[in-house]
Amino acid sequence: MTTDMDTEKLYAARLRACHLRPYLATALFALEVVPTSTVPTMAVDRYWRCYVSPAFVERTPLDELAGVWVHEVSHLLRDHHGRGNRLTGARTGAEARVRRFQINLAADCEINDDIVDDDLPLPSGAVTPARLHLEPGLLLEEYVNDISPGPLTDPYAWHDCGSGADGQDRAWDLGEGSSQGLSESERQAVxxxxxxxxxxxxGDAPAGWQRWANDVVHPPQAWRDLLGAALRSAVTSNGVGDNYTYGRPGRRSASLPGVILPSLRRRPPRVSVVIDTSGSVSDDELGTALLEVSAILKAVGGRRDLVTVLSCDAAVHTAGRVCQAEGIPLVGGGGTDLTTGMAAALGRHPKPDALVVLTDGQTGWPSVRPSCRTVVGLFPRPSEWNEDHDYQPPSPPSWARVVRLG
Incomplete structure (x- = not known):
């Protein structure tokens, strides 16, 4: 460790980062600076310590240094260390090291296209999707499997943003017991x-930051788990394995030397989403519904052709496949009778494998169990009793899986 560093320049760069990205100011000032010569540039650990190389501060222009501040705090805000550990899984040894390297580069690709502009540049040679010939605007999990060690990644062999970027502890980490750093509750509060x-x-926060913020404030349901039964039934039911692929040879190829047989490719389930747009549903709740649609879309592997959204109050107003959640027209505002929307969803061709209903619960329900897995997402409602108005809407039927939204 060393303390011979131009702290005035370093902190001036942080102030510039706060001026250009004011929505990150709380996080930037929460970082604990640790001067050290053991890191190549700047790095972070999961306890919100920022390890800074004095030589890097000296040679880096102030504008670029401000960009690095934003870059490093982005790793922590977006929980790249936790996501990195989940992606690494049980890998060990050299396999784990390669995986962590891929995760670090994928994490940089996720955040750097939200940072760079004329006022806040990154140092030359920073990792971007364009440099790795990848599509911009994606997430770490979408990038990581498309990054392989080779000519495109060789220039970044020295690259290391610390354990806060991939989850692997470093030799320079001070660890949990140090007086510096933030506790778990403090990190979540930031x-x-x-x-x-x-x-x-x-304001002018990029779309990537707005999506992240919405997920933190209104975390969507774990639709992959909720639709798990539908996913399993879709894999085993008739008619869903009728597409062939040579990407993985069929099992019978082993009995026919010299002959390669294709295997059946199973698709994710088709999902129909019925959104309650009656007058009793607020704009905020409709916004929550759109976040849930985005999560459902992610659960089926991003296959927009498999997700259909219907807006319904007492009648079905709009129905169509998803292009993007933000562009779904939600029309309504009258009374509530979602049985018409559910019937319309079940009557579409091809039929859905799973039906999702997002509502405040003030509706009637079909008397007959639908032919597919059904999940009902309920917007929160205060439990109040009113002697002048004793109406209680019927509860969702027992055959529906009920989850609470918001």
Whole structure:
């Protein structure tokens, strides 16, 4: 460790980063600076310590240094260390090291296209999707499997943003017992405060940051788990394995030397989403519904052709496949009778494998169990009793899986 560093320049760069990205100011000032010559540039650990090389501060222009501040705090806000550990799984040894390298580069690709502009540049040679011949605007999990060690990644062999970027502890990490750093509750409080600021006044925050903030403030349901039964039934039911692929040879190829047989390719389930757009549903709840649609779309592997959205109050107003969640027209505002929307969803061709209903619950329900797996997402409602109005809407039927939204 060393303390011979131009702290005035380093902190001036942080102030510039706060000026250009005010929605990140809380997080930037939460970082604990640790000067050290053991890191090549700047790096972070999961306890919100920022390890800084004095030589890097000296040779880096202030504008670029401000960009690196934003880059490093982005790793922590977006929980890249936790996501990196999940992606690495049980890998060990050289396989784990390669995986962590891929994760670090994928994490950089996720955040760098939200950072760079004329006012806040990154140092030359920074990792971007364009440099790795990848599509911009994607997530770490979408990038990581498309990054392989080779000519495109060789220039970044020295690259290391620390354990905060991929989850692997480094030799220079001070560890959990150090007096520096933030506790788990403090880290979560910083994330939530930044997210609430972006959601409340998004201003010119990039779309990637706005999506992240919405997920923090209104975390969507784990639709992959909720639709798990539908996913399993889709794999085993008739008619869903009728597409052939040579990407993986069929099992019978082994009994026919010299002959390669294709295997059946199973598709994710088709999902129909019925959104309650009656007058009792608020704009905020409709916004939550769109977030849930995005999560459902991600659960089926991004296959927009497999997700259909219907907006319904007492009648079905719009129905169509998803292009992007933000562009779904939600029309309605009258009374509520979602049985018409559910019937319309089940009557579409091809039929859905799973039906999702997002509602406040003030509706009637079909008397007959639908022919597919059904999940009902309920917007929160206060439990109040009113002697002048004793109406209680019927509860969702027992055959539906009920989850609470928001």
């Amino acid at each position: 994330r939530f405060r930044v997210a609430r600021g972006i959601v409340g006044a998004p």
